[in-house]
């Protein structure tokens with residue numbers, strides 16, 4: 001498998017050809033779009049033992065025109081939702097949002113206690129160390145990253 005490495009030095013922005021199964025090999029680098037969207041510090045926190053819910057975290061920096069993350073998908077999950085944490089009556093609670101604004105020049109952190117991706121129906125073999133994650137933006141930009149699985153055991 002060809003891996004797309006996440007690098008702080010590289011604007012990771014790829015247009016995808018048909019990618020129904022999220023296979024990272026479908027990336028067509030000749031269609032790279034200079035969107036200015038840069039993903040760093042991406043990782044997937046695997047499900048707790050006996051559970052099938054994982055979480056995805058990363059920082060997205062937008063050095064291009066204003067955009068918005070509108071969906072995410074991964075072949076290791078049945079579905080992926082964008083969540084945020086907010087305080088309701090003094091209690092921190094998660095809720096699903098339909099997108100996250102990514103203004104030009106701003107780094108938006110997806111991290112524990114804030115925005116995050118919630119991945120449902122996750123099945124991960126013990127020896128899997130990274131998984132494809134496809135992020136789709138309002139602009140039509142779509143990128144698939146190979147994201148490390150961190151914090152096992």
Ligand SMILES: [Cu+2]
Pocket residue numbers: 083084094095116117118
């Ligand atoms: Cu959540």
